[in-house]
Amino acid sequence: MKNSITVSEVEIDFKILDKIIITGAANQEEALQAAEEWCCENNCLLRSNKLEKSPAVLQGSSIIYFAKVISDDYD
Numbered sequence: 490m491k492n493s494i495t496v497s498e499v500e501i502d503f504k505i506l507d508k509i510i511i512t513g514a515a516n517q518e519e520a521l522q523a524a525e526e527w528c529c530e531n532n533c534l535l536r537s538n539k540l541e542k543s544p545a546v547l548q549g550s551s552i553i554y555f556a557k558v559i560s561d562d563y564d
Contacts, residue, residue: 496527511554520554
């Protein structure tokens, strides 16, 4: 994963949801690769290789991607 890419879990009211946020990726392919690497390191799987993209982005800012994850019960 490139240093400029950040992957974070989504947490609301101290409860971790089944989504991760990927920021700093140049494109969807790079974001997907970062999400897959993060899942390998955090014992989870991507539900789909289609990422959601933030609807509104200010000019010059990076696109924010969202991915749904599930636990990996096979490890």
